[in-house]
Amino acid sequence: MAGRSALTARRARLGAELRKLRERAGMTTTQAAALLGTSSGQLSNIEVARFGVSAERVRIAAHTYSCTDQALIEALVAMTSDRKRGWWEEYREILPSTLLDLAEIEHHGTGLDAAHSIHIPGLLQTVDHAREIYRQAVPELPPPDIEHRVSYRIKRQEVLYRENPAPYRAVIHEAALRMAFGGPDIARRQLRHLLELSELPHATIRVIPFEATYYPGSGQSVYYVHGPVPALDTAQLDQSHGPVFIDAEAQLAQYRLLLERLDAAALNVEQSRELIHKVAQGL
Incomplete structure (x- = not known):
């Protein structure tokens, strides 16, 4: 799991979209964190963009949340890699x-x-x-x-x-x-x-x-x-x-x-x- 870095609009949107996927799956942060092998606090920090997240974690989360929209998953994965300062x-x-x-x-x-x-x-x-x-x-x-x-x-x-x-x-x-x-x-x-x-x-x-x-x-x-x-x-x-x-x-x-x-x-x-x-x- 990536650590703290400057909050950007892109990171904030990524966290928000992961939260939407979790909520659509009907999971609480505690339930999702248990399945993802992390703590509810860490998961919450990702969703509010305090922490970054790796491409692998995004794919695992999407699978855990039963997301089958491959185009959306790949778009979210791409959002984890662009960390250049604009x-x-x-x-x-x-x-x-x-x-x-x-x-x-x-x-x-x-x-x-x-x-x-x-x-x-x-x-x-x-x-x-x-x-x-x-x-x-x-x-x-x-x-x-x-x-x-x-x-x-x-x-x-x-x-x-x-x-x-x-x-x-x-x-x-x-x-x-x-x-x-x-x-x-x-x-x-x-x-x-x-x-x-x-x-x-x-x-x-x-x-x-x-x-x-x-x-x-x-x-x-x-x-x-x-x-x-x-x-x-x-x-x-x-x-x-x-x-x-x-x-x-x-x-x-x-x-x-x-x-x-x-x-x-x-x-x-x-x-x-x-x-x-x-x-x-x-x-």
Whole structure:
């Protein structure tokens, strides 16, 4: 059994998934620990990510819990081997841990889906646009904190440009295009940046126009990161106090359905580009 090391989003998810497997098997920690040849305290520490766990232990646990989903088992095993420090660790003492978790989840995602009604998705923002967003934060952020968050947000965008990037899809309401944060010049450059990114072969950017007769959901921003198997997907919601992560299967299914309906409401790619260009010209 691996010892203590820095808590990461990946380790936390692995522990949570092992707990789900145990609970589905109808076992208490005491019962499971006896079968696994460990103590209930050690098992609890693995499930809450205080301790790491080896690939062999994951396979043994899956067998003990009668898990027959081989794709899920292999995905969980893979999560035990990647212990390299990601670029986000340089922000460990600077930014909230939830922001670092977002970068880590995103880094390992196999597909990225964003739906926004008021804001341009973070991965698509220019430096100036991102800075204006953070300047309007409540409570107000000190200038150094603003710059740290801006640099972090731009660093996250590397997932769009790395070798073999994950497919990225964004559905943006026209209202977000017309929110001229920072004034016309910044807003115009932001929209031109959107048009440039829409040309990336792995990026799809679509717009829901004001003329659309419906807008599914409550208008909240949704960021959906696909895992190696659907059970390891993560939905991220923006809240005033920071990002909130969702990994319960029933909730994930709801957000997948919501994204499908938003996608159905959006213009096609070419129509979306035309609308973005039209809004930019009007600034």
